[in-house]
Amino acid sequence: MAKHDPLDTVLKLAKEAEEQAGLQLKSAQLMLQKCQSQLEALRNYRLDYMKQMESHHGKNISASYYHQFHQFVRQVDEAITKQITSIQEADSQREHRQKYWQEMQQKRKAVELLLSHKADKAQQAELRREQKMTDEFASQLFYRQRTR
Numbered sequence: 001m002a003k004h005d006p007l008d009t010v011l012k013l014a015k016e017a018e019e020q021a022g023l024q025l026k027s028a029q030l031m032l033q034k035c036q037s038q039l040e041a042l043r044n045y046r047l048d049y050m051k052q053m054e055s056h057h058g059k060n061i062s063a064s065y066y067h068q069f070h071q072f073v074r075q076v077d078e079a080i081t082k083q084i085t086s087i088q089e090a091d092s093q094r095e096h097r098q099k100y101w102q103e104m105q106q107k108r109k110a111v112e113l114l115l116s117h118k119a120d121k122a123q124q125a126e127l128r129r130e131q132k133m134t135d136e137f138a139s140q141l142f143y144r145q146r147t148r
Helices: 006-054 063-147
Strands: none
Touching: 006 063
């Protein structure tokens, strides 16, 4: 039975951590996109409402309607400001998750490199062992031929 290398377990765990970090990054990217879409919708809504008010230009409108219009636009502007803050927070979270994913990726690659170096050393040791056996066999053959 082949001997189990503890680095194989470390590699498995590193791959799982990298995958988990990748999923978290994807989730953060989706959240950022959602926030950006909501901001775009709010801005479009505000623009449509402003166009609606512009269509009343030159017409008689009541002071209360005008007041309600401005109050509503102010509320939409506040929502836009809050959404911009949400986007900044979501982008910050995305950046954090991306850095973490990159760290996990580097750790996995480092373990893979260690395993590769270990395998290379083992292969070199095996080649030296085979060369030594070949040399011994050749020496014995030469010695036998000389002693005849």
